[in-house]
Amino acid sequence: MKRGLEGPEPEERPTPSGRRNKQGIRIDPEVEATHEPRRTVISALVEHEPGVLSDVSGLFSRRQFNIESLTVGPTEDDDRARITIVVEEPDPGIDQVEKQLRKLVPVISVRELEPDAMRRELALIKVDATDPAQVNAVAEMYDAETVDSSPETATIEVTGARPKIEAAVETFSQFGIREISRTGTTALARGTDRTAAAESTAQPADEANHGDNYQTADDD
Amino acid sequence: MSERAAEISPADDEQDDDQITDSAAPDAVTEDGTASDAETATDPVTTGAESVVRALENAGVECAFGVQGGAIMPVYDALYDSDIRHVTMAHEQGAAHAADAYGIVSGEPGVCLATSGPGATNLVTGIADADMDSDPLLALTGQVPTEFVGNDAFQETDTTGVTTPITKDNSFASDSDRVGSDVSEAFALAGAGRPGPTLVDLPKDITKGETDQEPDDPKVPDTYQVQERADTEIVEAAAERIENAARPVMLLGGGVIKGEASEACREFAIEHEIPVITTMPGIGAFPEDHELSLEMAGMHGTGYANMAITHCDTLIGIGTRFDDRLTGGIETFAPDAELIHVDIDPAEISKNIHADYPLVGDAETVVEQLADAVDESPDATKWRAQCQQWKSDYSMAYDAPKDEPVQPEFVVEALDEATSDRAIVTTGVGQHQMWACQYWTYTEPRTWVSSHGLGTMGYGLPSAIGARIAADDDQEVVCIDGDGSFLMTLQGLSVAVREELDITVAVLNNEYIGMVRQWQDAFFDGRHSASDYGWMPEFDKLAEAFGAEGFRIDDYDDVAETIDAAIAYDGPSVIDVHIDPDANVYPMVPSGGDNGQFALAEDQL
Numbered sequence: 001m002k003r004g005l006e007g008p009e010p011e012e013r014p015t016p017s018g019r020r021n022k023q024g025i026r027i028d029p030e031v032e033a034t035h036e037p038r039r040t041v042i043s044a045l046v047e048h049e050p051g052v053l054s055d056v057s058g059l060f061s062r063r064q065f066n067i068e069s070l071t072v073g074p075t076e077d078d079d080r081a082r083i084t085i086v087v088e089e090p091d092p093g094i095d096q097v098e099k100q101l102r103k104l105v106p107v108i109s110v111r112e113l114e115p116d117a118m119r120r121e122l123a124l125i126k127v128d129a130t131d132p133a134q135v136n137a138v139a140e141m142y143d144a145e146t147v148d149s150s151p152e153t154a155t156i157e158v159t160g161a162r163p164k165i166e167a168a169v170e171t172f173s174q175f176g177i178r179e180i181s182r183t184g185t186t187a188l189a190r191g192t193d194r195t196a197a198a199e200s201t202a203q204p205a206d207e208a209n210h211g212d213n214y215q216t217a218d219d220d
Numbered sequence: 221m222s223e224r225a226a227e228i229s230p231a232d233d234e235q236d237d238d239q240i241t242d243s244a245a246p247d248a249v250t251e252d253g254t255a256s257d258a259e260t261a262t263d264p265v266t267t268g269a270e271s272v273v274r275a276l277e278n279a280g281v282e283c284a285f286g287v288q289g290g291a292i293m294p295v296y297d298a299l300y301d302s303d304i305r306h307v308t309m310a311h312e313q314g315a316a317h318a319a320d321a322y323g324i325v326s327g328e329p330g331v332c333l334a335t336s337g338p339g340a341t342n343l344v345t346g347i348a349d350a351d352m353d354s355d356p357l358l359a360l361t362g363q364v365p366t367e368f369v370g371n372d373a374f375q376e377t378d379t380t381g382v383t384t385p386i387t388k389d390n391s392f393a394s395d396s397d398r399v400g401s402d403v404s405e406a407f408a409l410a411g412a413g414r415p416g417p418t419l420v421d422l423p424k425d426i427t428k429g430e431t432d433q434e435p436d437d438p439k440v441p442d443t444y445q446v447q448e449r450a451d452t453e454i455v456e457a458a459a460e461r462i463e464n465a466a467r468p469v470m471l472l473g474g475g476v477i478k479g480e481a482s483e484a485c486r487e488f489a490i491e492h493e494i495p496v497i498t499t500m501p502g503i504g505a506f507p508e509d510h511e512l513s514l515e516m517a518g519m520h521g522t523g524y525a526n527m528a529i530t531h532c533d534t535l536i537g538i539g540t541r542f543d544d545r546l547t548g549g550i551e552t553f554a555p556d557a558e559l560i561h562v563d564i565d566p567a568e569i570s571k572n573i574h575a576d577y578p579l580v581g582d583a584e585t586v587v588e589q590l591a592d593a594v595d596e597s598p599d600a601t602k603w604r605a606q607c608q609q610w611k612s613d614y615s616m617a618y619d620a621p622k623d624e625p626v627q628p629e630f631v632v633e634a635l636d637e638a639t640s641d642r643a644i645v646t647t648g649v650g651q652h653q654m655w656a657c658q659y660w661t662y663t664e665p666r667t668w669v670s671s672h673g674l675g676t677m678g679y680g681l682p683s684a685i686g687a688r689i690a691a692d693d694d695q696e697v698v699c700i701d702g703d704g705s706f707l708m709t710l711q712g713l714s715v716a717v718r719e720e721l722d723i724t725v726a727v728l729n730n731e732y733i734g735m736v737r738q739w740q741d742a743f744f745d746g747r748h749s750a751s752d753y754g755w756m757p758e759f760d761k762l763a764e765a766f767g768a769e770g771f772r773i774d775d776y777d778d779v780a781e782t783i784d785a786a787i788a789y790d791g792p793s794v795i796d797v798h799i800d801p802d803a804n805v806y807p808m809v810p811s812g813g814d815n816g817q818f819a820l821a822e823d824q825l
Binding site: 003004005006007008009010013014015016017018019020021022023024025026047050051054055058062092095096099100102103104105106107108 | 618
């Protein structure tokens with residue numbers, strides 16, 4: 001406090017011309033470059049063992065990755081489960097999500113799905129059944145099924161890509177929605193393209209699709 | 221060992237007649253003159269706990285640090301018959317730090333043990349410390365019997381749950397036949413690829429349970445894959461960038477030391493005359509007395525290192541994760557530099573600073589790849605001259621007038637002077653740690669043992685214990701500690717005395733939490749809230765109460781002589797060094813600041 005070291009003062013020192021943005025990327029000082037977040041689906045094949053879901057969800061919360069939904073279920077192989085995660089992050093963040101996921105020992109492979117991948121979620125929507133005919137008509141519109149009905153309520157099951165579910169929820173709201181339960185997105189790559197194979201080395205985010213079009217050709 | 225086995229066997233109620241015959245057998249076998257080691261290895265395991273200990277033996281573990289307790293008792297019982305040296309620590313935090321330091325100095329995973337509940341939670345700080353610094357560490361924790369798990373049983377904690385965020389991997393043992401292999405795998409994982417801490421939670425029924433299954437050899441699981449060699453195309457591109465660089469700098473991180481790449485980096489830097497900076501964990505990767513060395517960059521790095529890193533046009537970062545204490549504000553970090561980043565962990569690439577040339581692979585292998593690919597040295601004569609100029613402009617000189625209190629820098633230099641080049645320095649966390657970085661001249665890897673990423677006060681003494689056990693006999697171990705830091709784990713003195721460990725602790729005592737005081741002076745109007753430690757014990761007397769040798773330094777006349785006596789003392793000694801209470805650490809880059817704008821004195825902050 002009373003002393004210090006000798007040497008030129010800060011203002012007497014040369015300063016370089018360049019600059020980096022908050023993501024550590026060198027940028028033109030004249031231009032403010034930011035990466036806008038985009039929404040994407042990441043699929044991870046994992047060992048089907050206790051604790052793996054908490055490993056994955058814990059990773060997301062402690063690294064502050066912005067997670068939209070997370071689903072998990074068994075696969076064709078009894079020893080393996082598939083976790084489907086929808087995230088909304090800028091590209092460097094998506095890249096980190098994949099790399100950090102891949103570091104977890106029970107994780108076998110990770111990849112970001114192409115925009116044309118099949119994505120589905122399921123929703124159960126319980127509405128007031130004051131006008132059953134009208135409810136049925138709307139359900140038909142969305143290829144939905146009435147799975148429970150009572151004098152006062154009807155519960156409809158609807159599956160599809162997220163925009164369809166959102167639209168269905170909005171349309172059903174005219175009847176008065178009592179409760180909704182949704183599963184979050186599950187997804188598979190199209191055709192012979194493997195979603196997440198054991199030997200797959202997932203591509204880095206900057207090679208993967210950058211389109212922000214979440215809707216797919218197969219949204220019904 | 222066999223003596224102990226002979227003593228215990230007849231008294232052990234749980235062993236049946238066959239086993240007693242078995243343990244008596246080695247004595248009979250000696251008649252053919254075979255070494256007793258071979259006999260131990262052939263004794264079949266009978267319990268999960270024996271399998272755990274056998275796994276450690278197979279892995280080559282020579283020493284483990286821990287504290288006994290209810291749920292871990294079966295493992296300790298099995299250790300009783302093993303050649304593995306066990307050091308009983310005074311607190312589990314110390315066990316984790318000692319094992320961590322053992323791992324740093326030896327390069328092999330250090331092993332620590334604790335019981336369930338409070339034993340396991342006391343390890344947490346040390347495990348988190350190892351995680352932040354990528355130190356190889358295996359923690360074995362006792363757990364309540366499986367049938368009680370989840371019932372809030374006595375001394376139960378969800379240890380795998382608690383440690384998931386701070387371990388590379390952890391597991392809950394659920395099968396006596398598999399528990400030994402679980403431990404083998406955890407040991408292999410701790411040291412593989414990017415090292416880190418692993419943990420196996422051991423329920424008491426699993427370790428007590430009968431088994432005849434020998435553990436598998438240490439092997440990482442198939443899902444854990446490490447890339448050794450970097451992509452050839454990127455190596456070529458990076459090599460070209462280096463050849464054309466006007467202002468190149470190498471930045472060596474802790475990964476250089478962990479990857480045994482120090483020698484390859486030295487050769488590369490010297491052949492191509494590239495100035496070298498280290499991070500704090502990278503200290504020792506390059507000899508600091510070499511002309512090309514600019515020492516450490518970052519918050520309390522040298523002025524010349526920070527000028528060089530700020531003005532370079534090509535930054536070759538090896539085994540570093542670009543921690544915020546190194547980079548300062550991201551926007552102003554090496555703003556003109558293209559980054560060549562070598563790391564074994566792909567997740568470190570472009571995590572904090574975007575890498576223009578990402579080279580994923582083992583540090584030594586990739587540096588050799590680079591060395592093969594670079595044909596021409598960069599033309600950087602002017603740049604090197606500039607770096608030398610900065611070295612003299614911002615020299616790490618200090619005043620030590622005889623009529624003023626002892627300056628800490630002087631003490632660190634005197635300790636360095638009194639010891640060999642291979643001496644190992646361990647530290648706590650605080651001002652003393654920074655002086656130990658700045659004023660000790662490190663020339664060898666694995667001679668700097670400190671808590672970097674987590675910044676754990678209290679790390680110094682227990683890590684000196686682990687370092688001492690891993691070090692060669694002719695290497696001195698010096699713990700440079702602060703009064704606040706030492707006070708947190710000084711119960712470890714009882715361990716050092718009991719184990720007759722030759723350690724010299726120099727407590728740079730200013731009766732402050734000095735680094736906090738320094739920040740309060742700079743950023744909180746000098747309001748010394750809870751940083752003034754005016755109630756410090758007399759550490760020399762306290763050392764003597766523990767059975768160690770105590771020394772005290774009050775003025776310059778005592779320094780050299782006292783240090784010589786303390787180093788010469790064959791056993792643990794503590795020097796209570798009363799330093800200038802107002803001494804602060806410079807240079808300093810304020811948190812998130814511009815490295816090139818480091819302050820040389822308080823009025824520049």
